[in-house]
Each structure stands twice: as C-alpha cells, then as structure tokens.
Amino acid sequence: MKGRILSALLSIFMMLLSNTLRADNVISQFHILGGELSNSAATSVSDIEEVLPRMKVLGLNTVLVPVYWEFLESVEGQMDFTLFDRTIDVARQQGLKIVPLWFGAWKNSMSCYAPAWFKRDVKRFPRAVTAEGKPLEIASCFSNNVLQADLKAFSALMQHIAEKDPQREVVIMMQIENEIGMLESARDHSPMAEKAYKQPVPQALLKALGIKQPGSWAEVFGTDDYTDEKFMAWHYACYVEHLAQAARRIHNMPLYVNAAMNSRGRKPGEYPSAGPLAHLADIWKAGAPSIDILAPDIYDTGFKSWVSQYAMPLRPQDGGKLKNRLFIPESRCCENSGVRALYAFGEHQALGFSPFAIDQASPKETESVTQAYNLLSQIFNAKPQNTWGLLFDQEDRERIIDDEGVVMTCRHYFTLPWDPRATDGSTWPEGGAMLIRLGKYDYLLAGSGVVIDFKTRIEKQQEQQKKLGEDGFAEAGSETSNFKFQTSNFNGSRLGLLSVDEVTIDHQGQMQFLRRHNGDQSHQGRHARISVGDWKLLHIQLYEYK
Structure with a gap:
C-alpha cells in the first residue's frame, strides 16, 4: 500500500x-x-x-x-x-x-x-x-x-x-x-x-x-x-x-x-x-x-x-x-x-x-x-484536524458520536462478550483512544482497549438490540430489548467497513501499511477494535450501501 x-x-x-x-x-x-x-x-x-x-x-x-x-x-x-x-x-x-x-x-x-x-x-x-x-x-x-x-x-x-x-x-x-x-x-x-x-x-x-x-x-x-x-x-x-x-x-x-x-x-x-x-x-x-x-x-x-x-x-x-x-x-x-x-x-x-x-x-x-x-x-x-477523545472504564462504557450522519458507537473492549478478562471479577483497566476524521468515511483510531461500530443515522435508529453470546452472535432463545422500532421494515442505507488497516505514520506524515484487519479481527466486518493491552493505529475506511 x-x-x-x-x-x-x-x-x-x-x-x-x-x-x-x-x-x-x-x-x-x-x-x-x-x-x-x-x-x-x-x-x-x-x-x-x-x-x-x-x-x-x-x-x-x-x-x-x-x-x-x-x-x-x-x-x-x-x-x-x-x-x-x-x-x-x-x-x-x-x-x-x-x-x-x-x-x-x-x-x-x-x-x-x-x-x-x-x-x-x-x-x-x-x-x-x-x-x-x-x-x-x-x-x-x-x-x-x-x-x-x-x-x-x-x-x-x-x-x-x-x-x-x-x-x-x-x-x-x-x-x-x-x-x-x-x-x-x-x-x-x-x-x-x-x-x-x-x-x-x-x-x-x-x-x-x-x-x-x-x-x-x-x-x-x-x-x-x-x-x-x-x-x-x-x-x-x-x-x-x-x-x-x-x-x-x-x-x-x-x-x-x-x-x-x-x-x-x-x-x-x-x-x-x-x-x-x-x-x-x-x-x-x-x-x-x-x-x-x-x-x-x-x-x-x-x-x-x-x-x-x-x-x-x-x-x-x-x-x-x-x-x-x-x-x-x-x-x-x-x-x-x-x-x-x-x-x-x-x-x-x-x-x-x-x-x-x-x-x-x-x-x-x-x-x-x-x-x-x-x-x-x-x-x-x-x-x-477533527479529533475526539475516548476514555472508558467499568462504569462509563460507551459513547456515541454523530459525525455528519456517521454514527459511531464507541465502547470499552470488554463490552465484547468473548474476552474472559471482562467477567473474572477484576477491575477493568481503562480503555481509550484518539479518533481522527481524515475525510468522509475515512478515520484513524489510535489507542488501546476500544471497539467501534459505524452506522448511518437511520440504521442506528432502527437497530435491534440483542443479547450476545460469547461468540459475539445472538444467544439462542434470547429476547430483544424493549427498543421500539420506528418502522417494522428496515428503511434506508447502511454503512460497511471497506477496510481496517493497521498502519504507522512516518515523520513526513505518510501512512505506511502494516497489515489488514479483516475476518475475525473485525468480526467479519462488524467493527474495528483494539484489544486491552494492545496499542495500535488503525486506518478505517467505510462505504455506504442499500
């Protein structure tokens, strides 16, 4: 790259x-x-x-x-x-x-x-x-x-x-x-x-x-x-x-x-x-x-x-x-x-x-x-130029940012269901990051212990909340939350992850590709994440589809 x-x-x-x-x-x-x-x-x-x-x-x-x-x-x-x-x-x-x-x-x-x-x-x-x-x-x-x-x-x-x-x-x-x-x-x-x-x-x-x-x-x-x-x-x-x-x-x-x-x-x-x-x-x-x-x-x-x-x-x-x-x-x-x-x-x-x-x-x-x-x-x-700061702990776990229609739900990494450290009884270490907007559908994420998903406003409004199992999918037989939908049928466009790349930036401000985060590393395109204990710089690009 x-x-x-x-x-x-x-x-x-x-x-x-x-x-x-x-x-x-x-x-x-x-x-x-x-x-x-x-x-x-x-x-x-x-x-x-x-x-x-x-x-x-x-x-x-x-x-x-x-x-x-x-x-x-x-x-x-x-x-x-x-x-x-x-x-x-x-x-x-x-x-x-x-x-x-x-x-x-x-x-x-x-x-x-x-x-x-x-x-x-x-x-x-x-x-x-x-x-x-x-x-x-x-x-x-x-x-x-x-x-x-x-x-x-x-x-x-x-x-x-x-x-x-x-x-x-x-x-x-x-x-x-x-x-x-x-x-x-x-x-x-x-x-x-x-x-x-x-x-x-x-x-x-x-x-x-x-x-x-x-x-x-x-x-x-x-x-x-x-x-x-x-x-x-x-x-x-x-x-x-x-x-x-x-x-x-x-x-x-x-x-x-x-x-x-x-x-x-x-x-x-x-x-x-x-x-x-x-x-x-x-x-x-x-x-x-x-x-x-x-x-x-x-x-x-x-x-x-x-x-x-x-x-x-x-x-x-x-x-x-x-x-x-x-x-x-x-x-x-x-x-x-x-x-x-x-x-x-x-x-x-x-x-x-x-x-x-x-x-x-x-x-x-x-x-x-x-x-x-x-x-x-x-x-x-x-x-x-355009930046946000994220900082989460065991009590303050989530922040939602609306960037001109791109709704980013940012959470502590331990809100993901599969990490056993989240439920072993110990105090969560803080997770945090700097989130940077490079352009439309183009972001950098630098930090540790965070996870972000990206939705359009209409998609966020109509999302269905489900209890997830340890594999990250809906638990069998679980009921959805009391979330009230605006419409019974999905209406509007969605955002998808075009790519999530781990990168470095050199002294001239040029981005250097290290590796692609896809598949299991992005939960099959559902989010971008950096584990607790890892420190990474991710280049995230989105696309819109219907």
Whole structure:
C-alpha cells in the first residue's frame, strides 16, 4: 500500500495554541509528551545525569524538572546554577525539552523549599497564621519582603536561562511556584492579611467578575470560607503576577501555575484553598493576566470531569480566544496514564500531558505512557484536524458520536462478550483512544482497549438490540430489548467497513501499511477494535450501501 499524505490546511492544535499562548515559535509547533520528575530527582548532578537519559528511553519529548530555591540561593545574594546548568546540558544532549518548576516561596502550599536563611528569619519573612493564631510553614503573600526575596531569585533564574538558552531550544515553558494554596485555614489571618481583608475589594476584580456594587470583602461576598478563599486567590494571583511580569521582561516564554484539586468533598483549607482552581479562574485571570495557563494536577478519580473544567471554552468576551488551554503537568502515573493522554489530546487538544514521578514508576506503569506517546508522535506528524477523545472504564462504557450522519458507537473492549478478562471479577483497566476524521468515511483510531461500530443515522435508529453470546452472535432463545422500532421494515442505507488497516505514520506524515484487519479481527466486518493491552493505529475506511 502506498504511503498516503494526511494533509490539513491548519491543525486545530496549532490554532488553539496560537490563540492561547503568547507569540512563541518554539512551543506553537510542539506537543508536550511529558513526564514530571519526583521532587528530589534533580538535587545532585549525578542524579540528573542518570535520570534524563532514562526519560528519553521512555519516549518523552519533555521533562518537567524542579528548580529549588534552597539550592539556587543557599547563601543570600549568591546564586549557584550548577544543578540547573547540568539539567540543560544533559537535556540538550538527549534531544529533550525542559519545563522548569520554580519551587520558590511555595511548594504544595508549604514554604519547604525556601532557603534556610529565609526560614529562620521569621520576623523579616513572616508566616501565614490560622484563625486561631497558629503560625504555619507558609510564607505570607502579604509580605513585601517575601515577595522581593522570591522575585530576586526567580529573576536571576530567568536571566540565566536567557543567557544559557537564548533561543529557547531546550527551556520552552516555565511553572511559577507549585500548587499554591492555604491549608488548615481558608485564608491567612496574619496582621498584614487582616488589614488587607478590611480594605474594599479592588475595582479591577469587581469589574472582572461583573460586580457593580463596591464594598469590603465581607460586604461583597459574605463571611464564609469561600469568601476567604476568593480573598486569598486574588492576593496569591497578584503576587504571582509580579514574577510573571519579570519573566516577560527578561525572557518571554509561556507561563503557567498548577493547582491541587478541590476534591473528595473537602472545604477550603482542607484542600489547598485559593490555588488556581477552575472555580476561581476568573479571579486568577484578573489578578495574574500574564499567566497563560491554569493547570490541573489530577490524582483523583473522574479524570474526564477534571480535564473538562480546565479546557475552558471560547468566549466572545475574551475576544474569541480560548480562556484556558488544557495542560496537565501532573497526573497519577499508573497503567491508565497512556489512554488518559490520548483522551486529553483527542478530546481537548491539550498542550501536553505529564505523569508525575515517572522516574520512580514501575515498568508496568510506564509502559502505557511509552506506547501512547509513540502513537501520539505519529499522529502529530500528520497534523490532525477533527479529533475526539475516548476514555472508558467499568462504569462509563460507551459513547456515541454523530459525525455528519456517521454514527459511531464507541465502547470499552470488554463490552465484547468473548474476552474472559471482562467477567473474572477484576477491575477493568481503562480503555481509550484518539479518533481522527481524515475525510468522509475515512478515520484513524489510535489507542488501546476500544471497539467501534459505524452506522448511518437511520440504521442506528432502527437497530435491534440483542443479547450476545460469547461468540459475539445472538444467544439462542434470547429476547430483544424493549427498543421500539420506528418502522417494522428496515428503511434506508447502511454503512460497511471497506477496510481496517493497521498502519504507522512516518515523520513526513505518510501512512505506511502494516497489515489488514479483516475476518475475525473485525468480526467479519462488524467493527474495528483494539484489544486491552494492545496499542495500535488503525486506518478505517467505510462505504455506504442499500
């Protein structure tokens, strides 16, 4: 079979990226197939030299690497770039991109990566305080001394990057702080914070939220924990804006902040209150307009729900620009990571995906990442336009997509009756894929653990539901479901599988034939499928008949 060039006038991925991120020739042509290192993986030169080549072997194109304030400025006013320089050098040797994570004033709410001289000088660098007066290991964002110390070190880092990597061939993006948020209390109750709380809500925030009546925080929003959270979100965002503006002036690149999720029914302060969470997006966008992306760190169940909150849609009031581009800098590294990546890129045109602590994960967990990234690398060579993401588990098993009259019923592979793993009592691994429309009756399917059949609308409306036996045919004596037919006789056209080919796509976007899936592999032309545990790229062509 001859190679087939998959052409598109403009990739949706590129369009969304250029609409969201500030002018950036490097990252606008790039998708982050990433992984974040564990917190202590870059604290020595020997660790850096060992871990980055392993990340390349796993199939990553980008590594998210901590930069620690306590190592950068262990002596106040003296900057040591040894660790960071080695990170850039090894990444360059391996052909990897780097996203530095600034572990500055806050890391997972706490100020644990601040230098010793900062930690010891509580008078100069005050801490946040709970409502009960308990001091916390959290630097107060209301202190100008805290801001200026953090800003000085961060600006020195940005200046060094500008000198070390002026064309941004390696360093393509910057994370400012890490999972900002208040714990134990929804807000800071230190004297400086209390003074700020009694002040009127800033006019800029009222305007951003569409609130016309001015007043204090309590007068405008009430007196509950969620008012406290809004107050802190504004001041955290304004703090971050100082660092973001410095970054823009020194070495302009895409900037983001990441959020620990408000999950499991917890209240502000039980989760890290006031971080860049979806329900606080308008406050963060108003307070930190120089930040490009609010990014979710996803460790809980309900992956599809979390990502949908951060893939914020186009809004006329934003000038037609995407309010927030989906980027997942941290996700639990597990056997489901690969299919989740395919879903995020396919459904939401994500900028990137990155399992956390991938350097410490088992081969069983990293295999899915390697397999999915291999498929995604091929797909991106083809610059896909129209895409969907599929992600299924034991409860969420099916999705129906109507593509201009082509009705695709997409299901978890284990909905097929013949695989014994579906009924052995174990939890189903997630199945997922990216589905790509190449043209009328022409699709690509890349993933693992999915099955799709294709029907016309009239065929779908009139289909007869039957209970299937283990061979995939109707069980003897079984009754059809309570499905009500529109007519007693079939009326209209049908869709059939013209061909299902397993393929690869080369660097020029040309499709290379591997093998034909027919007969038993397509259930005699009834569907296209990829088994659980297999990772494949299928080229599916349909035809219509009566």
